[in-house]
């Protein structure tokens with residue numbers, strides 16, 4: 001379908017969307033997407049049988065458009081055409097409304113070889129969630145819930161500080177990637193989902209996320225010590241925290257490899273008809289992997305309930321983001337898949353919380369995949385053995401001056417939610433919980449040798465193996 005591509009209106013359009021062109025009313029939602037799909041007037045729009053089948057219009061956008069049509073009095077209600085017929089969902093492998101596989105002809109495609117008169121203009125807009133913008137009461141947090149956020153972030157910090165010490169004492173061996181500095185990302189995110197229903201999957205820097213999800217510090221420390229009481233029975237270690245009950249789906253060591261797994265989790269939820277979503281966390285470095293593109297593309301095609309959350313901590317091992325990306329505004333990469341995309345500060349737990357809530361409720365629960373970049377900073381080297389000499393002088397001090405835990409403590413004091421003594425007590429409690437976890441891990445047994453092959457997936461009739 002040929003599109004009329006006149007100059008866009010810079011004041012309209014929503015999150016990550018194109019702007020409108022002529023023929024549709026001012027402020028009509030997603031007008032530029034409609035235009036790109038060849039729909040340039042209300043009259044034309046009323047004739048569209050299934051909005052979701054238009055290129056670039058997913059279910060969330062289709063809802064906005066239907067609502068706008070209703071408000072204009074142009075529609076007879078959501079899901080119906082001007083002729084009163086019920087609209088059908090876009091043909092996808094998850095619905096059975098495509099052409100049957102044995103039919104002689106395939107379903108009509110929505111592609112066109114007609115080239116519009118150029119130039120094609122795109123004006124994008126992206127939501128941002130800067131630090132210091134959000135207040136706890138606006139987010140619905142009571143004073144004691146704000147203290148819970150602080151307690152959770154302090155637990156992660158204290159836990160990891162002791163991990164470093166335990167590694168030096170050779171209680172922990174193998175890899176150890178610390179999350180110190182990024183705690184607002186895990187805590188803010190977990191408090192934006194339905195814990196126990198929604199899933200989280202992440203990479204190997206996973207201690208903070210596990211603790212934020214309520215995993216028992218004793219099970220976590222025991223895992224690091226390689227003990228049988230560990231969350232992965234002592235056989236996973238630092239990079240493989242797992243808690244099926246809480247839907248903490250790991251802990252994955254291969255950079256980028258868990259992104260398709262995240263898409264698979266979201267696919268399963270949609271297939272089973274639940275309302276649950278998946279938050280898929282990954283580092284800036286993982287975005288260079290082909291698996292990022294594969295997972296995003298599949299999520300887009302299947303309209304999966306997933307949020308791709310890039311934790312941009314500025315480095316992949318020793319390589320800074322601005323040296324590694326030709327487009328260092330990572331949130332914009334999601335636009336290539338027609339995702340709504342946003343950018344949030346990872347140094348303020350409230351900013352992360354608001355951003356993740358918006359992405360979960362506005363997009364993922366409406367089967368619209370999206371991308372969120374959270375800018376944060378890791379204070380330690382990539383792993384315990386990295387002295388991080390690649391940083392510029394003063395860089396770490398600068399970042400630590402924005403520390404999310406200090407920020408939250410200042411917020412609590414400024415808003416009279418607690419006293420300094422209360423904060424001190426919360427911190428002491430976190431330290432004590434970690435100490436107890438270390439003591440329990442010390443006392444716990446190593447797995448029995450006979451456990452070596454337990455929980456290892458095998459398929460004895462697997463083809464091609466002699």
Ligand SMILES: Cc1ncc(C[n+]2csc(CCOP(=O)(O)OP(=O)(O)O)c2C)c(N)n1
Pocket residue numbers: 203205253254255256282283284285286287313315316317382
């Ligand atoms: C496929 C693959 N390639 C390389 C590595 C080695 N490696 C481990 S971590 C890492 C950097 C990843 O950086 P990022 O995704 O930004 O995560 P961060 O460590 O910053 O949390 C690399 C290259 C790996 N584990 N897997």
Ligand SMILES: [Mg+2]
Pocket residue numbers: 283284285311312313314315316317
């Ligand atoms: Mg990184």
